[in-house]
Amino acid sequence: MKVVGLITEYNPFHLGHKYHLERAK
Structure with a gap:
Protein backbone atom coordinates (compact mmCIF):
# COMPACT_ATOMS: atom_id res chain seq x y z
CA MET A 1 0.00 0.00 0.00
CA LYS A 2 2.89 2.35 0.77
CA VAL A 3 4.20 1.84 -2.76
CA VAL A 4 0.84 2.87 -4.21
CA GLY A 5 0.87 5.92 -1.95
CA LEU A 6 4.29 6.96 -3.26
CA ILE A 7 3.13 6.46 -6.85
CA THR A 8 0.11 8.65 -6.16
CA ALA A 24 -9.18 1.06 2.16
CA LYS A 25 -8.85 3.02 5.41
Whole structure:
Protein backbone atom coordinates (compact mmCIF):
# COMPACT_ATOMS: atom_id res chain seq x y z
CA MET A 1 0.00 0.00 0.00
CA LYS A 2 2.89 2.35 0.77
CA VAL A 3 4.20 1.84 -2.76
CA VAL A 4 0.84 2.87 -4.21
CA GLY A 5 0.87 5.92 -1.95
CA LEU A 6 4.29 6.96 -3.26
CA ILE A 7 3.13 6.46 -6.85
CA THR A 8 0.11 8.65 -6.16
CA GLU A 9 2.35 11.38 -4.70
CA TYR A 10 4.65 11.33 -7.71
CA ASN A 11 1.79 10.89 -10.18
CA PRO A 12 -1.08 13.30 -9.36
CA PHE A 13 -2.87 11.94 -12.44
CA HIS A 14 -3.45 8.60 -10.70
CA LEU A 15 -6.32 9.90 -8.60
CA GLY A 16 -7.92 6.46 -8.84
CA HIS A 17 -5.17 5.02 -6.65
CA LYS A 18 -5.72 7.68 -4.01
CA TYR A 19 -9.45 7.02 -4.15
CA HIS A 20 -8.88 3.32 -3.42
CA LEU A 21 -6.47 4.17 -0.60
CA GLU A 22 -9.10 6.39 1.01
CA ARG A 23 -11.68 3.59 0.78
CA ALA A 24 -9.18 1.06 2.16
CA LYS A 25 -8.85 3.02 5.41
